[in-house]
Amino acid sequence: MTEESALFQTYARYPLALTKGEGSWLWDDKGNKYLDFMSGLAVTNLGHAPKKVADKLKEQIDTLWHTSNLFVVPKQEEAAKKLAEVAQADAVFFCNSGAESNEAAIKLARRYFQKVKGEERYEIITLGKSFHGRTLATLTATGQDKVKEGFLPLPAGFVTVPPHDLKAIEDAITDRTAAVMIEMVQAEGGVYPLDETYARGIEQLCRDKGILLIVDEVQTGMGRTGAWFAHHRYGIKPDIFTVAKGIASGFPAGAMLGRAYLKEAFTAGSHATTFGGTPLASSAILATIETMQEDKLPERAAEIGELLMDQLRRRLKGNPFVKSVRGLGLLVGIECAEPIGELVLEGQKRGLLFVPAGPNVIRLLPNLYVTEDEVEQAVSIVASLIEEKVPTPSAQA
Numbered sequence: 001m002t003e004e005s006a007l008f009q010t011y012a013r014y015p016l017a018l019t020k021g022e023g024s025w026l027w028d029d030k031g032n033k034y035l036d037f038m039s040g041l042a043v044t045n046l047g048h049a050p051k052k053v054a055d056k057l058k059e060q061i062d063t064l065w066h067t068s069n070l071f072v073v074p075k076q077e078e079a080a081k082k083l084a085e086v087a088q089a090d091a092v093f094f095c096n097s098g099a100e101s102n103e104a105a106i107k108l109a110r111r112y113f114q115k116v117k118g119e120e121r122y123e124i125i126t127l128g129k130s131f132h133g134r135t136l137a138t139l140t141a142t143g144q145d146k147v148k149e150g151f152l153p154l155p156a157g158f159v160t161v162p163p164h165d166l167k168a169i170e171d172a173i174t175d176r177t178a179a180v181m182i183e184m185v186q187a188e189g190g191v192y193p194l195d196e197t198y199a200r201g202i203e204q205l206c207r208d209k210g211i212l213l214i215v216d217e218v219q220t221g222m223g224r225t226g227a228w229f230a231h232h233r234y235g236i237k238p239d240i241f242t243v244a245k246g247i248a249s250g251f252p253a254g255a256m257l258g259r260a261y262l263k264e265a266f267t268a269g270s271h272a273t274t275f276g277g278t279p280l281a282s283s284a285i286l287a288t289i290e291t292m293q294e295d296k297l298p299e300r301a302a303e304i305g306e307l308l309m310d311q312l313r314r315r316l317k318g319n320p321f322v323k324s325v326r327g328l329g330l331l332v333g334i335e336c337a338e339p340i341g342e343l344v345l346e347g348q349k350r351g352l353l354f355v356p357a358g359p360n361v362i363r364l365l366p367n368l369y370v371t372e373d374e375v376e377q378a379v380s381i382v383a384s385l386i387e388e389k390v391p392t393p394s395a396q397a
């Protein structure tokens with residue numbers, strides 16, 4: 001397949017072609033069925049083909065797909081109000097992806113200082129192990145060297161410091177610093193939830209130094225971590241935060257949200273994107289949020305996430321292959337002693353889909369409707385894979 005493909009081979013694809021989905025389940029082109037514990041990488045938070053969203057999308061498909069941001073887009077206005085309400089933000093800019101939402105955040109921070117405050121601040125401080133996207137600016141912001149290889153020269157204006165070291169951030173702040181940008185759970189970097197004291201310390205530091213706090217909620221947002229946004233769980237109030245992945249149940253969309261005082265920085269003509277908040281995208285966003293509200297999905301993610309982590313911890317306790325089980329809500333990582341690439345493939349053979357986060361961490365991201373029974377099935381498969389790797393002495397089980 002790879003030899004004949006007309007695609008750039010930018011993905012090391014698994015040998016599966018998935019052709020149908022319903023709820024927590026996917027089917028391949030040969031009719032095999034899989035329990036989906038990756039949700040398209042934290043995207044299909046409402047499961048596959050969620051009916052309420054599908055119905056709204058069908059209605060919109062028959063009415064109007066795209067006009068232009070040169071016109072008023074009533075559905076976009078509605079989606080922005082709804083998103084701002086659940087996210088506790090004052091202003092929204094719609095775009096199409098996580099990287100694009102982070103680009104908007106970086107641009108807004110720079111422009112706020114340069115145009116509103118009249119200060120030449122532009123630098124963004126980010127953390128090691130972070131992931132912020134694949135555009136030139138966002139890969140430069142990312143605290144992982146592997147995404148930067150072969151793409152030199154990188155844009156100026158980014159500094160990365162080691163995570164979990166407040167002093168390192170403080171030392172990196174200069175009169176050129178515009179913002180500190182963090183993920184509440186470093187997801188791609190290995191599922192590392194930030195320590196609460198550290199996270200609050202970063203917020204306080206930003207306030208004390210008069211710089212902005214940007215939180216990248218692309219993977220952690222939209223209920224995934226047991227609250228609408230992970231920073232709500234931490235009791236933190238960022239100046240800017242970003243979202244994509246789960247925002248429209250699989251329809252490509254993203255958004256950058258900010259506080260009211262930032263509105264004057266993004267004036268007409270300062271930033272734009274053709275497809276941001278089209279009538280079609282906005283109806284997918286609206287339907288996703290309304291469904292999540294109706295079914296109290298963030299609360300559900302908190303509860304079922306506890307259950308998932310609890311079951312994993314009990315079953316894997318004392319297993320020498322497991323170094324830690326950690327996460328927040330339904331973003332769960334099992335750090336193993338060795339690379340877990342083979343376990344992912346073996347899991348697929350046994351009908352369970354999950355992904356790595358870094359070489360050694362098994363990442364579990366079920367949809368937010370996942371049932372207790374499905375959690376039990378997944379835990380049973382994952383635990384068996386691990387136990388077969390290193391047989392656990394019965395005394396430790």
Ligand SMILES: Cc1ncc(COP(=O)(O)O)c(C=O)c1O
Pocket residue numbers: 097098099100102131132133134183187188216217218219220244245
């Ligand atoms: C935290 C975070 N930020 C940004 C991105 C980039 O999002 P996208 O692939 O939609 O550009 C990702 C993608 O995995 C992510 O996890």
